[in-house]
Amino acid sequence: AEAFAGPVATVVAELVARLQRLRRQHPRGIVPDIGTEFNRFGLEAISWVLFSSRLGCLRDTGDVTAATDGVIRCVGAVLALTLVTMALPRPLLRLIPAPWDAFCHAWDQLFAFAKGHVDRRVAEVAARGPLAEGDTCVTDLLAREHIPVSSIYGNVTELLLAGVDTVASTLAWSLYELARNPGAQAALHRELVAATATNRATNGDSATTDGATAAATAAALGRLPLLRAVVKETLRLYPVIPGNARVVSDCDIRVGDYLVPRQTLITLCHYATSRDSRFFPAPDAFRPERWLHPFASLPFGLGPRSCVGRRLAELQLHMALAQILLRFEVRPEPGGGRVRPMTRTLLAPAAPISLRFLER
Numbered sequence: 496a497e498a499f500a501g502p503v504a505t506v507v508a509e510l511v512a513r514l515q516r517l518r519r520q521h522p523r524g525i526v527p528d529i530g531t532e533f534n535r536f537g538l539e540a541i542s543w544v545l546f547s548s549r550l551g552c553l554r555d556t557g558d559v560t561a562a563t564d565g566v567i568r569c570v571g572a573v574l575a576l577t578l579v580t581m582a583l584p585r586p587l588l589r590l591i592p593a594p595w596d597a598f599c600h601a602w603d604q605l606f607a608f609a610k611g612h613v614d615r616r617v618a619e620v621a622a623r624g625p626l627a628e629g630d631t632c633v634t635d636l637l638a639r640e641h642i643p644v645s646s647i648y649g650n651v652t653e654l655l656l657a658g659v660d661t662v663a664s665t666l667a668w669s670l671y672e673l674a675r676n677p678g679a680q681a682a683l684h685r686e687l688v689a690a691t692a693t694n695r696a697t698n699g700d701s702a703t704t705d706g707a708t709a710a711a712t713a714a715a716l717g718r719l720p721l722l723r724a725v726v727k728e729t730l731r732l733y734p735v736i737p738g739n740a741r742v743v744s745d746c747d748i749r750v751g752d753y754l755v756p757r758q759t760l761i762t763l764c765h766y767a768t769s770r771d772s773r774f775f776p777a778p779d780a781f782r783p784e785r786w787l788h789p790f791a792s793l794p795f796g797l798g799p800r801s802c803v804g805r806r807l808a809e810l811q812l813h814m815a816l817a818q819i820l821l822r823f824e825v826r827p828e829p830g831g832g833r834v835r836p837m838t839r840t841l842l843a844p845a846a847p848i849s850l851r852f853l854e855r
């Protein structure tokens with residue numbers, strides 16, 4: 496994922512500039528509905544990683560935002576309707592076709608978007624000849640393996656679906672909890688300031704977006720214990736994929752006092768286990784320091800089918816949190832109430848999160 500550190504650093508810089516513009520438009524520095532801004536950030540970053548495409552989601556021009564917000568709405572619709580269409584029995588889907596039709600329509604739109612960008616990139620690379628080092632994207636990597644273009648369309652559409660709301664919600668929840676826990680925010684800020692000073696001495700400006708410097712910065716951020724702990728604690732409280740499943744395929748297995756016959760579908764709920772007081776004392780409290788010692792939680796799953804986007808997601812979260820917190824102190828919106836999570840396939844905030852951003 497560090498190969499994409501340069502693009503991610505550029506998009507993070509655009510996000511910070513946008514937050515700055517938005518906070519200035521409000522008398523008390525409030526940025527309303529940060530989740531929407533982070534979805535735009537997520538789409539901009541994943542489109543660069545997948546297709547080397549720049550969409551301009553974080554610019555102020557209305558046209559671009561309207562078109563790209565349409566893609567974000569399709570991602571949201573697919574996720575929300577996955578649960579509905581899975582829950583409705585087939586005969587009912589025939590009687591009430593609207594959810595299924597809307598689900599297919601949103602998938603078709605996402606597929607058409609991805610296909611357009613893959614076709615453009617394939618044509619561009621064919622016309623340009625060999626690529627410079629560092630100038631690559633997932634489409635190029637798959638094409639180089641001679642994967643049929645129809646499979647590339649399918650794979651990148653899935654990655655597009657997986658790459659927007661996951662990172663956006665986690666970033667929104669991180670800042671929401673840091674705003675409500677000023678002690679944790681101050682400790683993280685101290686860690687970031689110290690690391691930035693060291694990094695600047697060896698690699699130059701930490702906000703620099705050129706590939707090699709950004710990769711060095713990303714690697715350094717990935718080693719910061721409190722930054723990592725903040726992301727882990729956020730995902731413990733708000734595991735963006737709240738449940739997971741596996742089929743016990745080969746043979747019967749014994750788990751504690753239970754015998755699980757082969758071919759059984761087992762589902763596990765991260766949300767419940769990660770808020771279980773037997774494993775996490777004061778389970779609803781945001782305490783990043785609990786992660787400074789190893790502990791168990793599986794927000795990205797486990798094993799060969801665990802999350803392929805994990806490193807990219809962590810890269811984006813570390814870089815975005817670092818740059819946002821170096822620039823702003825984040826506070827709750829005055830009078831803003833508690834925001835609860837809800838499941839719409841992914842775990843998402845049940846209401847928009849608005850925060851106050853104060854320049855440091």
Ligand code: HEM
Pocket residue numbers: 541653654655657658659661662665730734735736739740793794795796797798799800801802803804805807808
């Ligand atoms: C905070 C961010 C994210 C979280 C918490 C997360 C979590 C997960 C989880 C729990 C799984 C199921 C793993 C299992 O069954 O063991 C999964 C699968 C997957 N994720 Fe993520 N994910 C995140 C971001 C991303 C991103 C950014 C991408 C794409 C760029 C992505 C792509 C995928 C794909 C393709 C799979 C299916 C893997 C397979 O079936 O082999 N994820 N993710």
